[in-house]
Amino acid sequence: MKDFTSAYFTMNEADAVEYAQKRLDIFAEAADLECREIGDGNLNYVFKVVDRRSGQSIIIKQAGPVARISDAFKVSPDRNRIESEILALQGELAPGFVPKVYSYDPIMNCCVMDDLSDHEIMRSALLKHKKFPLFADHITTFLARTLLLTSDVVMGHKEKKQRVQQFTNPELCEISEDLVYTEPFYDCEQNDVFEGTKEFAREVIWNDETLKLETAKLKFDFMTKAQSLLHGDLHTGSIFIKEDSTKMIDPEFAFYGPAGYDIGNVVANLIFAYIHASYTIEETEERNDYLQYLEETIIQVIELFAEKFIQLWDETVTEQTATLPSFKEWYLDSILEDTAAVAGLELCRRVIGIAHVKDLTSISYAEDRATAEKICLTAGKAFILQRAGIRAGTDFVQVLRQSVNQFSKGAISDDNTSSSHSISPVR
Template sequence: MSKFSKGYFTMKEADVLEYAKDVLNCFDFDAVLSCKEIGDGNLNYVFRIADEKSGKSIILKQAGPCARISEEFKVSPDRNRIESEILQLQYQLAEGFVPKVFKYDPIMNCCIMEDLSDHVIMRKALMEYKKFPLFADHITTFMARTLLLTSDVVMDHKAKKALVKNFINPELCEITEDLVYTEPFFDCSRNDVFSATREYAKRELWADETLLLETAKLKFEFMTNAQSLLHGDLHTGSIFIKEDSTKVIDPEFAFYGPAGYDVGNVIANLIFAYEHAEAALEDQQQKMDYKGWLEETIIQVMDLFVQKFMALWKEHGTERTSKYKGFDSYYLDNILRDTAAVAGCELCRRILGIAHVKDITSIENLEKRARAEKICLSIGKTFILQRGTLKSGRDFMDIVKNWEEKIK
């Protein structure tokens, strides 16, 4: 009996090589295999297995019993089952925008999938000031299709409820409830706050009772609104990209929640890239050019999402009441409201919480980093408080540019 059938254990590179030879049927019998651990995320272990003879390669992703970011976070390895199943569903709904899954092993809690080594992580590419003209079109197609086509607007309601049950994800949802909606908005001992930003956060966020009330509302809306099957962590570190291809990865946070959660995460992380360019680029012409592209991308992400969502509604809406005049606009307005709120929470939590983004922490000039953090916090707060008024990409960018002018 193979040791891989006896029970779960966390694999090392040597174990993965043995697993590939004993369990997987992905390589030729005479393959010369190598394995390297390439994961740098907060949760999982990711290995690349390659045949040195043929050049063929695959990715093995294993879920451990706790998050790599901190052993305080005990998380169910079932998240790898969730990730495998949602990737397969998303592949059906938006083919070409997620990696193909070859196998899921429930004993070893691992998923074997397509290798995307010819792509790069989008966050890293944006920090190198690369442009991706097709990104806005790609990501809005992915979001519009996966968010609308998994909702009650389109699905049989019993079938949709079965998916809600299948993708219950309490441990990962608890992390989101704590790290996104709760801890950034008080002086939590687990927060990791840049010293030059602390007093600003204390004055402008933690002491603002109006803001705190709104975040409480948002937290409970997140916990109780089973609207669409979300990716749940759709930031630029969860996107592999190259000039003509966009692949969304790492949906282990997937569950049924408010559709605007995914859209808001994309917007917030593009704003992090925007503020990184503002702080880190010295050449003014390069800065203006790159920020101009990011600005146009943010605007397109919002506006193309709206256009595609409404077009898909007309084409695929099956629920009788979805045909009532004005209901589509009402439904979309709620998604845009949630988009703004989530973008705001993401901007705040990545500055004040335990899980930062390199866009900001890599800014070497400490004064410029402090300015970037204060800008992000102020944009985030404004998005939350004014979430009912933001309907277009231009509305979002006006707030971004306004705070850049105010905070010098």
């Protein structure tokens, strides 16, 4: 029998069953429990515990002192406390968009939450070219509410500063500072670059001193701009989805930072899905239809967020100076500029850094993968350098189309409408 009350240890599947039996008051006394470790992320262990009799199930997520991706990453298990607390808060601010949290255990560094097995990880669904017409509406409601309602625009300033302290997250922020803002922009030993992409990365990214300066500015914004309480890692691998439901998970990178960080991550990962579809859907009409759907979704994410943000601002603003004429427009404008910048950073770091995305790595032809990654780097660089002029959803799509056009045998029209496409993968 294991002792779960004295000191931390990393659990296995049998331990998780025993933990559920001894430490949780969730299952019936006669429950017949089984467990499977299902974590596929870079940091944590995720145990799905199921009662074979009733079918009832929960998730136990445990945070260890090192990352699963590498023992070199020493990370505080306090991230599990942060995740538990922010999920509870987000559940209040944006009801229905996060899993319910049942408990947090500071000794075993684990939290217990709803099992979302009736949903699918969004990245996996997009790789199968599924459509989710409600996603843009769902994600923008979540973003507008969690980002604005945790800001100085709405909160009392003392309360907000206390919350900044509550969600100070130095170890996880350091990972983002290194992997997102620093290492992708020079020939770092830790970088993992596909051979067919490496010389392009050297020429277009690593040798561009202007780009380095701009990413340095953005890094200091990330470190010093405590604007809103962020999810901190809001990519399509951190979203569970089904036709009528969207749930955000894994907010362990949560901290107070620039609001555009979360939005930019969403946009960039929709672009990854777009690039993947470009090189994996063989039938032209089907491919064009799916690319148009993703373009429209990107546009809707930007436009609906801006619309909902302004409406919510008018309903909830408490800070007197924030009611001055044109202030909210200036504030939103700065968020959208940061959104473009972060979209660019994410596009670059997932190609050059150590944390890749399956959207690119699963492209089977080496030449196609290299071209897909070059498109991402080209678009990423443009988003960063041109961020001052990127505001509308159609601006984001135009940068994407222009980048594709540089490498595609076909052509994508450069107008501001989602029109027909002709992308010819290189084979």
